[in-house]
Amino acid sequence: MSPTSTQRLLIVDDHPLFRKGVMQLIALLPEFEVVGEASSGEQGIELAYKLAPDIILLDLNMKDMSGVDMLKVVKAAGLEARVVMLTVSDQAEDLVAALRAGADGYLLKETEPEELLVKLREVGAGQVSITERLAQQLARSLRTDSPPREPDEAGLTDQERRILDLIALGMSNKLIARELDIAEGTVKVHVKHLLRKLNLRSRVEAAVWAVEKKKARQP
Amino acid sequence: MSPTSTQRLLIVDDHPLFRKGVMQLIALLPEFEVVGEASSGEQGIELAYKLAPDIILLDLNMKDMSGVDMLKVVKAAGLEARVVMLTVSDQAEDLVAALRAGADGYLLKETEPEELLVKLREVGAGQVSITERLAQQLARSLRTDSPPREPDEAGLTDQERRILDLIALGMSNKLIARELDIAEGTVKVHVKHLLRKLNLRSRVEAAVWAVEKKKARQP
DNA sequence: GTCCATCTACCTCTTTGGTGGTAGGGCGCG
DNA sequence: CGCGCCCTACCACCAAAGAGGTAGATGGAC
Numbered sequence: 001m002s003p004t005s006t007q008r009l010l011i012v013d014d015h016p017l018f019r020k021g022v023m024q025l026i027a028l029l030p031e032f033e034v035v036g037e038a039s040s041g042e043q044g045i046e047l048a049y050k051l052a053p054d055i056i057l058l059d060l061n062m063k064d065m066s067g068v069d070m071l072k073v074v075k076a077a078g079l080e081a082r083v084v085m086l087t088v089s090d091q092a093e094d095l096v097a098a099l100r101a102g103a104d105g106y107l108l109k110e111t112e113p114e115e116l117l118v119k120l121r122e123v124g125a126g127q128v129s130i131t132e133r134l135a136q137q138l139a140r141s142l143r144t145d146s147p148p149r150e151p152d153e154a155g156l157t158d159q160e161r162r163i164l165d166l167i168a169l170g171m172s173n174k175l176i177a178r179e180l181d182i183a184e185g186t187v188k189v190h191v192k193h194l195l196r197k198l199n200l201r202s203r204v205e206a207a208v209w210a211v212e213k214k215k216a217r218q219p
Numbered sequence: 220m221s222p223t224s225t226q227r228l229l230i231v232d233d234h235p236l237f238r239k240g241v242m243q244l245i246a247l248l249p250e251f252e253v254v255g256e257a258s259s260g261e262q263g264i265e266l267a268y269k270l271a272p273d274i275i276l277l278d279l280n281m282k283d284m285s286g287v288d289m290l291k292v293v294k295a296a297g298l299e300a301r302v303v304m305l306t307v308s309d310q311a312e313d314l315v316a317a318l319r320a321g322a323d324g325y326l327l328k329e330t331e332p333e334e335l336l337v338k339l340r341e342v343g344a345g346q347v348s349i350t351e352r353l354a355q356q357l358a359r360s361l362r363t364d365s366p367p368r369e370p371d372e373a374g375l376t377d378q379e380r381r382i383l384d385l386i387a388l389g390m391s392n393k394l395i396a397r398e399l400d401i402a403e404g405t406v407k408v409h410v411k412h413l414l415r416k417l418n419l420r421s422r423v424e425a426a427v428w429a430v431e432k433k434k435a436r437q438p
Numbered sequence: 439g440t441c442c443a444t445c446t447a448c449c450t451c452t453t454t455g456g457t458g459g460t461a462g463g464g465c466g467c468g
Numbered sequence: 469c470g471c472g473c474c475c476t477a478c479c480a481c482c483a484a485a486g487a488g489g490t491a492g493a494t495g496g497a498c
Contacts, residue, residue, distance in 0.1 A: 028397050118388050157474065169337050170424035172454070178247050184454095186476055192456065202484095203455075205389035207423045211430045376444065391484070403484095405446055411486065421454090422485075 006030070007124045010051055011037040012044035012070070013059035013086065018109070022057065022086075022116075029117055031124065041065035048074050053081050055123060060087035060098065068101050075102040084123050121201075160194040163187060167203050168210035225249070226343045229270055230256040231263035231289070232278035232305065237328070241276065241305075241335075248336055250343065260284035267293050272300050274342060279306035279317065287320050294321040303342050340420070379413040382406060386422050387429035 009032055013019050019037050026032050036051045038044035041064050048056060056074065060067040071083050084105035085098045098106050105123045107116060156164065159180075166176045173191065177184040191203060200206050228251055232238050235258065242253050255270045257263035260283050267275060275293065279286035290302050303324035304317045317325050324342045326335060375383065378399075385395045392410065396403040410422060419425050 028394070159475070167423065168427060170419070170421055170427060172421070174454080175247070182475085183477055185478060188456070189476080192458095195456085200389075202389060202391070204386065204423050204426045208387060208389060208426050208430050211427050378445070393484080401445085402447055404448060407486070408446080411488095414486085 007032050007054040008035045008051070009033065009055050009057060010035060010044070010047055010053035010081070011057045012039075012041070012047075012062075012067075013037075013057070014039050014062045015059070018059075025116065026120070029121070032120065041067070041070040044070055045073050048079055048081060049077070052079065055120070056081045056083045058083055058085055060085050068098055071098065071101045071103060082123055084120070155197050156194055160190050160197070163190045164194055164206055164210050167191070168207045168214075170207070225252050226273040227252055227254045227270070229254060229263070229266055229272035229275045229300070231258075231260070231266075231275060231281075231286075232256075233258050233281045234278070237278075244335065245339070248340070251339065260286070260289040263289055264292055267298055267300060268296070271298065274339070275300045275302045277302055277304055279304050287316050290317065290320045290322060301342055303339070375413055375416060379409050379416070382409045383413055383425060383429050386410070387426045387433075389426070 009026065011019050011022055011034060013022075016039065019039075023034050023037070026034055032055075035053055036047045038047050041062050044056070044058065047053075058067045058071060062070075067085055067087070071085070074081065074083060082104040083102070084107060085103045086107055086109055088109050105119060107119055162180065163176055166179060171179070173184050173187040177187045180187070191206075195201065195203075195206060198206065198209060200209060228245065230238050230241055230253060232241075238256050238258075242256070245251050245253055251274075254272055255266045257266050260281050263275070263277065266272075277286045277290060281289075286304055286306070290304070293300065293302060301323040302321070303326060304322045305326055305328055307328050324338060326338055381399065382395055385398060390398070392403050392406040396406045399406070410425075414420065414422075414425060417425065417428060419428060
């Protein structure tokens with residue numbers, strides 16, 4: 001039940017080398033464990049049933065079937081796995097199709113390894129994660145299903161939002177406490193809560209998140 | 220000898236209320252101490268001599284003389300104080316004039332209080348700090364003097380730059396160590412060094428700095 | 439060759455950050 | 469009225485971060 005229990009992954013891609021690369025990469029993160037790999041859509045579906053993974057990394061372009069098709073099968077089967085599409089295509093149509101089919105993430109294969117890890121954790125936390133920032137908005141408008149799990153970007157209380165801003169300015173809890181004239185321990189409480197609500201793991205992530213959100217609003 | 224020895228401030232502004240407001244604000248930061256305030260340019264020059272402050276907060280528009288004029292006097296006198304211009308004017312000419320005269324900072328009075336504190340610390344660390352991001356580039360091209368103290372934005376080694384990027388992704392030192400296959404202690408060393416070079420105080424500031432730099436390059 | 443910067447590693451030490459729990463006062467809602 | 473939410477505050481505990489120091493290995497510059 002703990003929020004950081006290890007996530008079980010299934011990798012589906014017809015490029016063995018790519019699979020190995022991703023596995024090696026994921027091995028860096030202790031919270032993830034690769035429990036299976038498939039080299040085709042058919043095998044992928046089979047393993048998805050058998051292993052019931054938490055997350056499926058799914059190639060969009062496979063020889064025997066489209067990743068979107070496999071995605072549809074998986075989702076239609078009622079499997080609870082979140083599915084992250086991995087692809088070389090940055091075509092909007094592919095993205096839209098994947099999201100309509102219920103993808104929880106859409107990442108380009110050229111993504112930086114570190115970026116991929118970060119995105120993976122986002123998806124693991126229940127977020128919908130897309131490489132392109134703009135596509136993110138597009139995603140929300142298209143997805144009619146799964147309304148319950150959203151990053152609750154606006155669910156912060158006033159005080160939490162204020163503290164988040166101060167974190168983004170690089171202030172320590174102690175300084176924030178002086179600024180708001182409350183106890184440092186109280187600041188910690190608010191930080192703890194806002195991290196939970198935003199599915200973030202540290203004040204550093206919170207700061208980055210806040211900055212990127214601000215930039216996204218006024219470009 | 221601690222790198223955060225308190226900085227002595229002189230405030231020059233003909234609005235008493237504004238002076239008080241700034242003083243109250245600055246009282247929040249333990250590393251700064253207001254040692255004097257002046258309500259005119261003439262008095263400001265006198266106190267600048269007498270008190271030899273580390274930083275002078277200087278109103279651009281005063282009744283008896285322009286802030287730029289006082290700035291020139293102070294700089295010509297060989298005083299080592301860094302001077303931060305405070306103004307309501309966002310006119311480029313004023314900014315240029317102030318920078319030509321040797322200002323180390325140029326902040327608008329409508330600046331958010333927290334922002335002002337952050338900028339103050341930047342100036343305290345030897346940076347030249349300007350409110351407008353765009354003006355910052357403009358500033359560097361105009362300033363022919365004081366080439367020694369610059370944020371050294373490019374002075375990082377490859378490893379330091381790599382680690383900075385990972386920090387900006389929210390990774391802990393431990394994760395960075397795994398990613399780069401080096402010891403965590405070694406990561407700390409690099410972090411320590413890059414914080415020094417960039418005049419930053421924490422990994423949070425480093426992360427924000429990196430993100431904003433990236434956004435500034437590709438808007 | 440020496441000098442110097444870099445990368446690596448390890449050490450101690452203090453501060454900061456994050457989690458868990460408890461708890462009281464204020465405030466709106468049913 | 470009680471209930472839930474928010475804000476506040478405190479506690480203990482452990483992990484992480486940052487400062488300081490020493491030091492060996494490399495490789496390029498002089």
